[in-house]
Amino acid sequence: MADKGHIMDKLIITAALTGAEVTRAQQPALPITPEEIGIAAAECAAAGASIVHVHARHPDGTPTQDKAVYREIIDEVHKRCDVIVQISTGGAVGMTPQERLAPVSLQPEMATLSMGSVNFGNDVFLNRPDDIALFAAEMRAHGVKPELEIFDSGMLATARRWLAKGSLPSPAHFDFVMGVPGGMAATPQALLYLLSELPQGCTWTVAGIGPAQLPMATLGILWGGHVRVGFEDNIHYRKGELAQSNAQLVARVARLAKELGREVATAQEARQLLGMR
Ligand code: KMH
Ligand code: ZN
Numbered sequence: 602m603a604d605k606g607h608i609m610d611k612l613i614i615t616a617a618l619t620g621a622e623v624t625r626a627q628q629p630a631l632p633i634t635p636e637e638i639g640i641a642a643a644e645c646a647a648a649g650a651s652i653v654h655v656h657a658r659h660p661d662g663t664p665t666q667d668k669a670v671y672r673e674i675i676d677e678v679h680k681r682c683d684v685i686v687q688i689s690t691g692g693a694v695g696m697t698p699q700e701r702l703a704p705v706s707l708q709p710e711m712a713t714l715s716m717g718s719v720n721f722g723n724d725v726f727l728n729r730p731d732d733i734a735l736f737a738a739e740m741r742a743h744g745v746k747p748e749l750e751i752f753d754s755g756m757l758a759t760a761r762r763w764l765a766k767g768s769l770p771s772p773a774h775f776d777f778v779m780g781v782p783g784g785m786a787a788t789p790q791a792l793l794y795l796l797s798e799l800p801q802g803c804t805w806t807v808a809g810i811g812p813a814q815l816p817m818a819t820l821g822i823l824w825g826g827h828v829r830v831g832f833e834d835n836i837h838y839r840k841g842e843l844a845q846s847n848a849q850l851v852a853r854v855a856r857l858a859k860e861l862g863r864e865v866a867t868a869q870e871a872r873q874l875l876g877m878r
Contacts, residue, residue, distance in 0.1 A: 611866035612858045613827035613874060615652040615776075615806055616645035616847050620833025621664040621693035622722075628836040630846050633658045635670060639677025644848035645831075646682040649855030651871035652711065653678060654833065656689045657704070664693040671704035683868045685877075687711035687748060690736055694724040698732040705739045710877065712740055713776070714747035716756035716763075720783025726752070733759075737769055746877050748806070749775045752784035754791070757798050764800050772802040774875050776829060779817055780810035787813030792820055804875060810834050814850070822858050830854055 618632050618641050625631050632641040635657075642653045655678075657670040666689075675686050688709045692701040705712055714736050715728045740747050747769070751757050763769045777795050780787030787809045799805060808829035809817025821828040830850040838844040838853075855865050872878040 610863060611870050611874065612822060612854075612863045613652060613806065613866045613871045614645075614650045614851055614854055614858075615654055615687070615808075615827070615829040615831075616642070616650040616851050617654040617808065617829055617831035617833035618642065618645070618847050619656045619658065620831075621656050621689070621691070623832050623836060625662060628832050628843060630844070631832055631836075632847070633662055634660065635673035635677045638674050639681050641847050642678040642684055642686075643681035644846060645851045646684040646868070648848040648852040649858075649865040650684060650851045651866050651868045652685040652687050654687045654689065654713070654829065654831070656692070656833070664696075666692045666696060666700045666703050668703045668707060671709075672707055675707060675709060685710045685868055685871055687713065689713050691715055691726065691750065694721055694726050698729075698735060702736060702739055705736075705743055705745055708743045709745060710872075711746045711748055711875075713750050714740065715750040715752070716760045717753065719752040719756075719781065722782055730759075733763075734768065737763075741770065746770075746774070746875060749773050750778055751775055751795065752778050752781055754785055754794060754798070757795055761798065761800055771800075772804065772876060773800070775799070775803060775805040776808055777805060778808045778810065778834075780813040787817050789820060792817070792824070796824065796826075808834050812837070812840065815853070818854050819857060819861075822854070822861050822863055828854050828858075 632638045806827040807821040814835035818828040
């Protein structure tokens with residue numbers, strides 16, 4: 602087995618397969634049903650992803666946090682491949698905290714935990730401090746590793762405070778979501794600032810939105826972080842050309858990483874890197 606020093610260099614690729622907002626009309630290859638999500642996850646795992654970030658949808662494509670649908674998704678993924686399933690507790694804007702929390706009791710390996718509120722398109726993605734505390738407590742109770750979602754730099758300041766007072770498990774894993782209209786810009790300067798504020802020993806992933814996906818992924822590889830790609834954040838392969846699949850986006854990052862001297866992590870190696878095993 603690889604020693605820790607070796608695997609520390611490996612890159613964790615997260616595939617954000619579906620999201621809550623993208624439609625089939627925008628991206629015809631969007632996986633919606635649990636079976637489609639399972640198939641997309643297996644393709645992404647084969648292309649180099651070690652985590653899949655999943656959102657559930659009703660058959661008509663509208664977002665849901667129904668625990669039964671998440672259970673099906675987890676089963677459909679696990680029967681096809683070994684990959685870490687990270688469920689969304691963000692859901693869609695306007696859902697209640699209780700609704701959003703429902704799938705955590707399925708005890709997935711990971712779940713997202715948003716560290717504050719942010720304008721989201723023409724809406725507000727609301728995460729009150731009391732709700733963040735409730736989400737963190739539920740994840741702790743069910744043995745779920747949180748990924749701290751940072752949409753703006755103040756959310757990292759909040760996470761630092763909460764980590765310092767022991768309100769979040771440490772070391773934490775962060776996802777810097779950069780380029781949401783209403784959140785922080787996807788620029789190298791913004792990422793450098795976040796890294797200067799990253800608490801000691803923590804790990805990080807970067808997710809660039811839209812055209813920022815590829816440049817931010819490249820910085821994630823170069824600057825020792827990890828990378829999230831997929832249709833939730835970006836539906837294009839390049840300007841004016843839709844991606845054919847989530848796996849196509851994952852495969853590009855895996856190729857880039859190899860060229861830049863970083864091997865991609867398996868799911869088992871990702872668990873070790875994130876302190877889950
Ligand atoms: N759909 C966004 C409002 C998450 O998955 O944790 C929130 C979101 C974050 O996608
Ligand atoms: Zn999400």
